[in-house]
Amino acid sequence: MVPPAAGAVVLVPFSFCDLSRTQLRPSFFVPFALCILSFTLCTSPSIHHSPQNKKISMIEDKFREACGVFGIYGHEAAARLTYLGLYALQHRGDESAGIVTGDGKQIRAHKGLGVVADVFTDEILSSLDGHLAIGHTRYSTTGASVAINAQPFVANCRKGPLAIAHNGNLTNTNALRKSLEQKGALFQTTMDSELIVHLAAKSQAETMKERIIEALGQVRGAYCLVFATKDQVIGARDPSGLRPLWLGRLDDAWIIASESCALDIVRAGYRGRGVRARCGTGRSHRGR
Secondary structure, eight states, rough: OOOOOTTTEEEETTTEEEEOOEEEOOOOOSSSSSOOOOOOOOOOTTOOOOOOHHHHHHHSSSSSOOOOOEESSSTTTTTHHHHHHHHHGGOOSSEEEEEEEEEEEEEEEEESSOHHHHHHHHHHHHHHOEOOOOEEEEEOSOOOSGGOOOOOEEEEETEEEEEEEEEETTTTHHHHHHHHHTTOOOOOSSSSSHHHHHHHHOOOSSSSHHHHHHTTOOOEEEEEEEEEEEEEEEEEOTTSSSSSSSEETTEEEEEEESSSSHHTTTTTTEEEEEGGGGOSSOOOOOOO
């Protein structure tokens, strides 16, 4: 078992929680930006609700807003526990799945199209060494369902690799993307998740925590996120709590997930949810 180190961070209700501390403090909502997600029905104008098209209409007429995210820090079986967590979150997305692990020196990643059980084999899980991991099951909201858009998305930044797994939508995607492209940014995917990585990468802040806080200060929307570096796991959610995260504890390991069922399957104890999530921390950050 690997105990949490000083680099372990969890970011909840747009406040961060340092898992190296043991003091518990609740995180409260402070207005940062009113993040209201506007849903649109995915219905083709050419499809009518006639009996022969009933099945098609039922598939198309639904909100496309769910993905599953999972993160764990401080467990030698991080990859396998993440696999189980994603399995429990499979109902939130079956287009693709991925896991990124870190061992303090480097990160390893595997992702692909399909359901969790098809993307990962025992051999693949054995190759994902590390005491920390994040995972994602995707149901596309922004960006096509193609292999390049599978998450977690990994980028090499100025001070090391950064991986992100994202559930939700950003409402100012077009404006941010246009601004970044005008400044020379090159995008690998069509996902709005990549915008957050670009914003964090261009930040001049010293620590990854500060870069992510600066990046989230520029986005609007409803989201929950988990990030991973080679030695950190960071979680974040929108200030309004429209995409809350669950926080759990398994022995000495900390876990964050988009639903409590992911904690149940690994037999983790609950530590909080939503705006009243509690973390092992003596400090917090609140959005402006």
